[in-house]
Amino acid sequence: KAGVTQTxxxxxxxxxxxxTLSCSPISGHRSVSWYQQxxxxxxxxxxxxxxxxxxxxxxxxxxxxxxxxxxSRSEMNVSTLELGDSALYLCASTNRGLxxxxxxxxxxxxxxx
Amino acid sequence: xxxxxxxxxxxxxxxxxxxxxxxxxxxRDTTYYLFWYKQPPSGELVFLIRRNSFDEQNExxxxxxxxxxxxxxxxxFTITASQVVDSAxxxxxxxxxxxxxxxxxxxxxxxxxx
Numbered sequence: 558k559a560g561v562t563q564t565x566x567x568x569x570x571x572x573x574x575x576x577t578l579s580c581s582p583i584s585g586h587r588s589v590s591w592y593q594q595x596x597x598x599x600x601x602x603x604x605x606x607x608x609x610x611x612x613x614x615x616x617x618x619x620x621x622x623x624x625x626x627x628x629s630r631s632e633m634n635v636s637t638l639e640l641g642d643s644a645l646y647l648c649a650s651t652n653r654g655l656x657x658x659x660x661x662x663x664x665x666x667x668x669x670x
Numbered sequence: 671x672x673x674x675x676x677x678x679x680x681x682x683x684x685x686x687x688x689x690x691x692x693x694x695x696x697x698r699d700t701t702y703y704l705f706w707y708k709q710p711p712s713g714e715l716v717f718l719i720r721r722n723s724f725d726e727q728n729e730x731x732x733x734x735x736x737x738x739x740x741x742x743x744x745x746x747f748t749i750t751a752s753q754v755v756d757s758a759x760x761x762x763x764x765x766x767x768x769x770x771x772x773x774x775x776x777x778x779x780x781x782x783x784x
Contacts, residue, residue: 592774599777600761600774600777601774602772605771613771649715657720657765657772659717660717661716662714663713663714664713
């Protein structure tokens with residue numbers, strides 16, 4: 558069974574630009590969560606999508622948004638990039654049945670210059 | 671509010687030593703799940719174990735063991751006879767029932783020297 562895939566793996570953007578990251582969950586998994594990992598703030602929950610609907614949301618500004626498609630693939634978008642958005646963005650999938658083991662992808666390393 | 675505290679930022683041991691990673695959590699929920707994840711240098715988090723709040727039985731899996739104590743809100747992780755391949759960042763995490771918002775601790779970086 559293929560794992561969680563994330564594209565691209567590395568990205569360099571300029572302040573003010575926007576970026577879209579993609580996540581393909583494990584086959585059969587319908588829940589996708591996104592996390593931001595930085596040295597200063599650690600791993601922080603961004604949001605979770607299940608059946609194309611956002612079910613949970615973390616404490617991030619509205620510049621961070623996401624969506625999920627009918628095939629469970631998910632994208633997250635960050636608009637008006639700031640230097641502080643430089644981070645490793647991790648996507649995790651689960652089948653949403655108990656228990657809640659999340660399977661993580663390798664992440665997308667975003668650098669904002 | 672939920673919170674996970676991993677007070678040990680970095681731990682350095684010599685191969686074959688035993689090492690315990692501490693995790694203390696806070697939650698108002700009576701039902702919750704605790705997790706440990708490993709993040710090797712490659713960056714991908716790897717699930718190690720899950721515990722629900724009603725199961726305080728300790729668990730052993732090979733060289734890994736976990737001690738869950740509700741009375742002290744702790745979920746500690748011990749690696750016996752550590753190996754160089756155990757070098758990684760280890761995260762303790764908490765998730766409330768019905769939600770998928772997982773709160774992670776700051777992580778403990780473990781260095782195992784040969």
